[in-house]
Amino acid sequence: MELLREEIQNEFVKKIEELSGQNVYACYQCGKCSAGCPLVGQMDILPHTILRLLQMGQKKEALDSETPWFCATCLQCSVKCPKGVDVAGIMDALREFLRRNGVEKMELQKIADRMWKKIPQQGLVSGFRKFSS
Numbered sequence: 001m002e003l004l005r006e007e008i009q010n011e012f013v014k015k016i017e018e019l020s021g022q023n024v025y026a027c028y029q030c031g032k033c034s035a036g037c038p039l040v041g042q043m044d045i046l047p048h049t050i051l052r053l054l055q056m057g058q059k060k061e062a063l064d065s066e067t068p069w070f071c072a073t074c075l076q077c078s079v080k081c082p083k084g085v086d087v088a089g090i091m092d093a094l095r096e097f098l099r100r101n102g103v104e105k106m107e108l109q110k111i112a113d114r115m116w117k118k119i120p121q122q123g124l125v126s127g128f129r130k131f132s133s
């Protein structure tokens, strides 16, 4: 398959970089972000692979992934990245991009009343942060 520069560095990737304030090409695929992520067991695509998809301009694959929605915004990945890439910020940007295009997967109203007192406060804060990007 032939990959053209203009197809890889497309408008979608530029928008994610703009929303996150990050340079996705700074990532050199060391995998430390994924190694430290506590939610990888729930994710369909590992965080460092999301970065790779963005580097390759793979819009559909990046946007179809459940990973940004399972991200708890714990910032482990951003702290561990040796290249200073704010991976959590990129997850935020992907959710924001999807929301601006009418996709919403955070449905807090569906959480049963009996669950509210059981949910860890950190989980709640992380969940609500997803609405503030």
Ligand code: SF4
Pocket (backbone or CB within 6 Å): 033, 036, 037, 038, 039, 040, 047, 070, 071, 072, 073, 074, 075, 076, 077, 078, 087, 088, 091
């Ligand atoms: S911020 Fe998200 S992607 Fe990064 S380590 Fe935490 S849960 Fe994983």
Ligand code: SF4
Pocket (backbone or CB within 6 Å): 026, 027, 028, 029, 030, 031, 032, 033, 034, 047, 048, 051, 077, 080, 081, 082, 083, 084, 085, 087
């Ligand atoms: S830790 Fe940083 S450099 Fe390493 S794979 Fe993740 S984003 Fe890329």
